[in-house]
Amino acid sequence: MLNPEVIHTTAVAQSLKDYLENSPNLIPIVLCDTNTVNLCFPVLQNSQLKTIVIEDGEVNKNLNTVELILGKLIDLKANRQTVLVNLGGGVLTDIGGFAASIYLRGIPFIHIPTTLLGMVDASIGGKTGIDFRSLKNQIGTFTHPETTLISSEFLSTLAPEHIKSAWAEIIKTAVISDEALFNAILDNTSLDHIIHLCSAAKQKIVEQDFNDKGIRQLLNFGHTIGHAYESMCLANDNEILHGFAVAKGMILELKIAKHLDVLMEAEMLKVIALIVSKTQVDEISDTEFANLLKFVHADKKNTSEKVTFSLPIAVGKGKQGIQISMEELKNWKNQGFI
């Protein structure tokens, strides 16, 4: 499926206005959360727009919130001429995209990501979803937005922790698929340029494999361990930003790639150094690792005793579908290989 247009803009209010003027039959409703309605909605400079406001945070990324959105859409008489404008971070664009994709069997929606992670990752690629029974993104659809408007105007209001966390996904995309992006990060290129390169790199992968059955799985680099780490934290009521879990995951998975001899040591060290400098995470400790394995096992992508990894084989190049048994992982750790 062809990707929708991603518009990079420095004046999002005007870009949204242009978009709506070019789609005269579409009537917008803006989905905000309790943060973005105050911090980001005013940037759109159109207080006349109808809004739906949901609670912010991963903890609300559930069916109750979807039901609330669907009910409000009915109250606002939303129909197939409605376009839902999802104004927020990854949680909001995931949930808003999902609600739009099932309302009346799908109404148009656009994303305006307001976080760095949203700009480089969550708003690109048509994955929508919610958590269900504490399982991340257990429910959802593959549905592209009509368009994504990306503007770094919103980043000034973002906490530094969220910027650092987003770097993990940027580095991931670079390492697994785009050496030029990796070098641009090393060269301290402007953030606007990085967002541009990274969203384009992700689009390129998604366009080849929309339904995530082949090359798109490369984007799981860092996530086999990272997701498990995130679930472990969640289970311990110790929430961690997604990017930090992915950063920790990538460090361990880079060591796995090196131990498997698919990645050279020098490359591994270069990537780990960049991850640590940009995200400032620590490695996963030995005691954490022991606890982690059962969460690795529970992940929906791991179908039996084997765990599936996507690993870099050089900077800018990856390989998906690498299977390793739980036993091997345990032994390698005990022997200090990873």
Added chain:
Amino acid sequence: MLNPEVIHTTAVAQSLKDYLENSPNLIPIVLCDTNTVNLCFPVLQNSQLKTIVIEDGEVNKNLNTVELILGKLIDLKANRQTVLVNLGGGVLTDIGGFAASIYLRGIPFIHIPTTLLGMVDASIGGKTGIDFRSLKNQIGTFTHPETTLISSEFLSTLAPEHIKSAWAEIIKTAVISDEALFNAILDNTSLDHIIHLCSAAKQKIVEQDFNDKGIRQLLNFGHTIGHAYESMCLANDNEILHGFAVAKGMILELKIAKHLDVLMEAEMLKVIALIVSKTQVDEISDTEFANLLKFVHADKKNTSEKVTFSLPIAVGKGKQGIQISMEELKNWKNQGFI
């Protein structure tokens, strides 16, 4: 989007076995309702198959039932290798298709319709959905099953009311798109042959317009009024079989077509006679009509003050996108034109 294969069989147990043998990586879970688990599941001759059982009836075609199915899928460790086998009538295939289409962003599913309506209509065409806030099919997706297995073996257990109700959709498809099917009905051709012709006629339309933005809307003939009638009954806790609502809708819409001079009176009378003889419905009464209009207005296909109809212009030929104002409808009724 290409239609999936529809397999007409006289031995559904063997056909399902063949299908599963040809898809060795897929593990089936059978979705039944409290009726089909007793009446139809034994026909599959494989009591080893895992099942999920939901309450039957339109009144349970809601988000609660979807949540129940999703929870059971998790309990049964369903993953992307699971195929959900939807064994039931249109309500069950709609809801099962919807649950499968959002679980893990979509797992494969197949339909085994057990009602005549399911065989000729609901299981064909990839519309999935549930009701929400008393609005029919307000929530759903467009997702094709992997395949549909059609066998009239199940019809022997079906109440006569359900057979009569299904005739409405068969006549609808015939009137709007297939004169040969209409003549086959008049000629009292075997039901197996009618099922074959009708499912093929529907497939032909769906293949040209999967997302229901053009010619597929022809299939809405009888449904602008019929859906509203059904919603009205639902709101009054007075359930009506879908086909009977459509039959009543068709009769009124045929009169509209005649009043608009798009359909000749003789054709109108011929079709109404067939509808009445096959479904034995009464026309919508004047008091019902007065109450009906607000449900017409709430329908998702009606975008403003105008109501959109698909009407026959001759037997076997239809026209979609005919807009009529609420005011006109009211006046025509008052003046006895419809």
